[in-house]
Amino acid sequence: MPSAPLLSRRQLLQAASLLGLSTAALGVRPTWAAPAGLANVYPQGLEDGPQVSLAVRREARQIAGKTAYPITLNGTSPGPLIRLREGQDASLKITNLLDEKTSVHWHGIILPSNMDGVPGLSYAGIAPGEVFTARFPVNQNGTYWYHSHSGLQEQLGHAGPMLIEPAEPEPFHYDREHVLLLTDWTFEDPRDVFRHLKVAEGYYNRQERTLVDFFDDVAKHGLAETWKQRSMWQQMRMSSRDIADVTGSTYTYLVNGHTAQDNWTALFRPGEKLRLRVINGSAMSYFDVRIPGVKMTVVAADGQPVQLVPVDEFRIAVAETYDVVVEPEADRAYTIFAEAMDRSGYVRATLAPRLGMVAPIPERRRIADRGMEAMAAHGGGMDHASMSTGSSDHSAKAAMDHSSMAGMDHSSMAGTDHSSMAGTDHSSMAGMDHGAHGTAHAPMAEMNHTPADQTASAAHGSGLLAAGVAQPESRYDQAGIGIDPAERRVLVYGDLKARTPWPDRRPPGRELELHLTGNMERYMWSFDGKKFSEVDGPIHFAHGERLRLIFVNTTMMEHPIHLHGMWMELENGAGELIPRKHTLNVKPGERVSALVTADAPGHWAFHCHLLYHMDAGMFRVVKVA
Amino acid sequence: MNVCARAVAGIGALSLASAALAQVEDIPPGWGVAMQEHHFGTLLVDRFEYAWSDDNEEALVWDFQGWYGGDRQRVYLKGEGENTQGDGEDAEFESLDLLYSHLIADFWELQGGLGYQGGLGSGDHPERGFAVVGLMGTLPYGIEVDTSLRVSEDGDVSASLEGEYDLRVTQRVILQPRAEIELAGSDVEEFGVGEGLNSTRLGLRLRYQITPKIAPYVGGYWEKQYGQTADFTRDEFGEVEGSGVVAGIRLWF
Numbered sequence: 120m121p122s123a124p125l126l127s128r129r130q131l132l133q134a135a136s137l138l139g140l141s142t143a144a145l146g147v148r149p150t151w152a153a154p155a156g157l158a159n160v161y162p163q164g165l166e167d168g169p170q171v172s173l174a175v176r177r178e179a180r181q182i183a184g185k186t187a188y189p190i191t192l193n194g195t196s197p198g199p200l201i202r203l204r205e206g207q208d209a210s211l212k213i214t215n216l217l218d219e220k221t222s223v224h225w226h227g228i229i230l231p232s233n234m235d236g237v238p239g240l241s242y243a244g245i246a247p248g249e250v251f252t253a254r255f256p257v258n259q260n261g262t263y264w265y266h267s268h269s270g271l272q273e274q275l276g277h278a279g280p281m282l283i284e285p286a287e288p289e290p291f292h293y294d295r296e297h298v299l300l301l302t303d304w305t306f307e308d309p310r311d312v313f314r315h316l317k318v319a320e321g322y323y324n325r326q327e328r329t330l331v332d333f334f335d336d337v338a339k340h341g342l343a344e345t346w347k348q349r350s351m352w353q354q355m356r357m358s359s360r361d362i363a364d365v366t367g368s369t370y371t372y373l374v375n376g377h378t379a380q381d382n383w384t385a386l387f388r389p390g391e392k393l394r395l396r397v398i399n400g401s402a403m404s405y406f407d408v409r410i411p412g413v414k415m416t417v418v419a420a421d422g423q424p425v426q427l428v429p430v431d432e433f434r435i436a437v438a439e440t441y442d443v444v445v446e447p448e449a450d451r452a453y454t455i456f457a458e459a460m461d462r463s464g465y466v467r468a469t470l471a472p473r474l475g476m477v478a479p480i481p482e483r484r485r486i487a488d489r490g491m492e493a494m495a496a497h498g499g500g501m502d503h504a505s506m507s508t509g510s511s512d513h514s515a516k517a518a519m520d521h522s523s524m525a526g527m528d529h530s531s532m533a534g535t536d537h538s539s540m541a542g543t544d545h546s547s548m549a550g551m552d553h554g555a556h557g558t559a560h561a562p563m564a565e566m567n568h569t570p571a572d573q574t575a576s577a578a579h580g581s582g583l584l585a586a587g588v589a590q591p592e593s594r595y596d597q598a599g600i601g602i603d604p605a606e607r608r609v610l611v612y613g614d615l616k617a618r619t620p621w622p623d624r625r626p627p628g629r630e631l632e633l634h635l636t637g638n639m640e641r642y643m644w645s646f647d648g649k650k651f652s653e654v655d656g657p658i659h660f661a662h663g664e665r666l667r668l669i670f671v672n673t674t675m676m677e678h679p680i681h682l683h684g685m686w687m688e689l690e691n692g693a694g695e696l697i698p699r700k701h702t703l704n705v706k707p708g709e710r711v712s713a714l715v716t717a718d719a720p721g722h723w724a725f726h727c728h729l730l731y732h733m734d735a736g737m738f739r740v741v742k743v744a
Numbered sequence: 745m746n747v748c749a750r751a752v753a754g755i756g757a758l759s760l761a762s763a764a765l766a767q768v769e770d771i772p773p774g775w776g777v778a779m780q781e782h783h784f785g786t787l788l789v790d791r792f793e794y795a796w797s798d799d800n801e802e803a804l805v806w807d808f809q810g811w812y813g814g815d816r817q818r819v820y821l822k823g824e825g826e827n828t829q830g831d832g833e834d835a836e837f838e839s840l841d842l843l844y845s846h847l848i849a850d851f852w853e854l855q856g857g858l859g860y861q862g863g864l865g866s867g868d869h870p871e872r873g874f875a876v877v878g879l880m881g882t883l884p885y886g887i888e889v890d891t892s893l894r895v896s897e898d899g900d901v902s903a904s905l906e907g908e909y910d911l912r913v914t915q916r917v918i919l920q921p922r923a924e925i926e927l928a929g930s931d932v933e934e935f936g937v938g939e940g941l942n943s944t945r946l947g948l949r950l951r952y953q954i955t956p957k958i959a960p961y962v963g964g965y966w967e968k969q970y971g972q973t974a975d976f977t978r979d980e981f982g983e984v985e986g987s988g989v990v991a992g993i994r995l996w997f
Binding site for chain 1 (some may be wrong): 771772774775776777778779780781783784785786815847850851870882883884885886912915936956984996
């Protein structure tokens with residue numbers, strides 16, 4: 120395409136967006152505030168596709184009333200909303216005006232690997248002063264996002280939402296939509312954050328257990344029980360309060376670039392149906408999102424449509440997206456409340472019929488203590504040296520026990536509701552006698568089911584679980600740590616069902632089991648005990664094959680695992696209707712599986728989407744050939 | 745110098761380790777590596793304190809450790825010493841060690857290198873050098889220990905064992921008991937060291953973390969010498985058992 124008409128078209132678009140969107144920028148209102156009736160989908164600017172230009176800069180901006188130096192995209196941080204339409208050929212031009220290399224990864228978009236934006240795999244990155252244009256056909260729709268895949272740039276706000284309008288009308292109705300991009304901002308240099316994590320364990324935790332908690336527990340549960348519980352954690356040299364590595368002690372949580380104080384407001388007319396596109400673009404923070412007084416109906420997860428799930432709250436792992444439809448009826452303000460998983464902070468926005476309204480901020484929850492499942496993950500009560508994840512290949516040995524579990528007789532289970540079975544009594548675990556944890560794993564260890572080399576036997580296609588069946592030791596009926604399911608209806612992975620079966624119905628030809636491993640004290644994170652710098656080569660997928668990925672989390676932290684280039688169909692027990700996602704949250708001690716159709720040749724990044732975990736080595740390359 | 749050579753060797757080993765980067769074949773060279781390996785460094789001044797002993801002696805005491813390196817291999821510099829006030833003598837390093845450290849288990853580092861004891865440039869104190877082997881790590885229940893075995897240039901063997909524990913009273917107030925034991929394999933009169941158990945020292949410090957990096961504290965200690973070591977001290981008209989109070993600051997960079 121000749122560049123001159125392209126430019127004029129672009130100018131036209133800019134002019135249009137200036138008139139349509141940013142009239143408020145001229146007046147006294149905050150720039151994001153457009154009166155009801157206009158689409159203030161997202162306050163950080165709009166770039167309408169299919170031709171989009173992004174200029175990447177580092178410049179001073181005000182965040183929480185202080186001068187900050189984020190990375191901006193077309194002048195805003197986080198960046199503007201990129202709006203594309205299914206069926207278009209996208210042409211996304213990035214101009215690097217930083218003094219270091221940059222990159223943009225289109226998170227969740229199925230595209231050729233050389234357009235995926237991962238330095239070292241897709242290209243060399245974009246050098247300072249250089250321009251790169253990502254061109255790809257848009258063959259999907261939904262809510263996605265984009266972010267830097269270079270160093271720690273994502274922590275500096277190098278991220279933004281991406282919305283793809285469907286070619287066919289969607290099976291649900293809404294009158295208006297808003298994007299809610301959640302991020303975590305720190306005024307520290309991200310390299311310092313990383314150093315603090317590396318050299319001082321628990322540096323950002325200001326919610327450690329204290330003597331005061333101990334006496335509280337003694338009063339509640341008695342001395343013997345408290346002592347038993349505490350001594351177990353102490354023996355493991357771990358903190359049960361290790362919920363988030365980087366916390367509200369340094370983070371200012373933002374929604375669409377705005378703090379809770381800023382009170383970003385999404386407008387509605389009472390009775391309207393609103394579609395909220397919620398994106399967790401944080402570097403490190405999981406959020407629990409709710410709107411007190413309003414039921415939310417989940418309509419899509421990771422951009423992909425799901426059968427409607429009415430919920431009061433949902434947990435959004437780093438890099439996930441959820442679309443919910445809400446119908447606030449009263450002519451009043453509602454608080455959109457996103458609380459960090461470790462309860463060290465929150466951000467709110469307001470849903471209101473007019474600007475300048477506020478609703479109360481709900482009572483904050485207290486940090487939870489990790490319980491048995493986390494201890495079991497780490498092999499509580501077992502010999503720790505042998506569970507060593509950082510320094511040897513022992514984790515592979517630990518893997519044996521688990522893989523042999525796959526050899527269990529599942530036929531009897533296949534018919535039952537797995538999502539509820541997997542976790543029956545887990546929700547009550549927090550209150551359980553933790554002293555008993557030593558026995559929890561015992562039955563498993565004794566289940567000496569033969570195929571030690573599960574992968575080999577799997578290659579023959581025998582002895583595998585049926586497609587879509589939940590792994591034993593998955594906990595798809597639980598939202599996770601710090602959630603009391605009795606309090607309100609919270610979305611769990613078991614709720615997610617595709618609207619119609621995804622096209623490839625083949626059973627998996629083989630299984631690939633990966634252990635999520637780490638050494639908390641050293642802040643080493645890895646797959647199968649090996650950091651990226653320590654592995655010999657990529658993980659191989661045969662082009663066209665259908666395989667099952669199994670993640671076994673042997674650490675005490677949640678990990679949002681992201682595979683580039685291909686969908687992961689989460690085997691949450693929904694059978695034919697398993698949902699597909701780009702990012703899977705794996706809770707401590709959990710065993711999660713997904714089916715993958717390896718239809719995208721090339722080199723793909725595969726990693727934990729916690730930024731500092733990835734940078735510490737929890738990263739692999741998947742090669743499809 | 746030996747010390748320098750050791751340091752160079754250590755750093756050489758570190759860079760060698762980082763060179764082992766994950767390669768993906770058939771990716772054009774020049775694209776770089778998707779994820780870089782990182783090295784870090786830090787310095788912890790665990791104790792920097794002024795001590796008042798019950799026999800009216802005052803001293804400035806320090807105890808620091810710094811390291812640079814990766815996850816498994818690091819170079820450590822550790823130093824412990826004091827300057828007794830008003831004795832007209834310069835400061836003395838009880839130990840100043842340059843060690844190569846290797847992670848051998850989740851919570852344990854095996855360390856080895858060179859050590860020094862003396863006045864460091866001052867003629868006020870006798871000097872000697874050591875070969876040092878140590879094991880540093882965290883015991884179950886979170887007790888941090890640092891042990892070392894030393895062989896001096898004259899072949900004298902000694903060992904030390906240090907342990908400390910952080911008890912969190914509140915998020916900012918931390919009570920830290922610590923214990924130190926010194927042992928020796930032979931009499932070394934010049935350094936006041938007798939064969940067998942030399943001394944034990946117990947301390948208790950209460951610190952307030954203004955930030956995780958800055959924490960002033962107050963505390964006290966009790967110490968006792970034994971056997972021939974105590975005799976050497978008595979010969980010099982020194983006290984073999986005593987206690988004191990301290991005030992200081994814990995710093996972290």
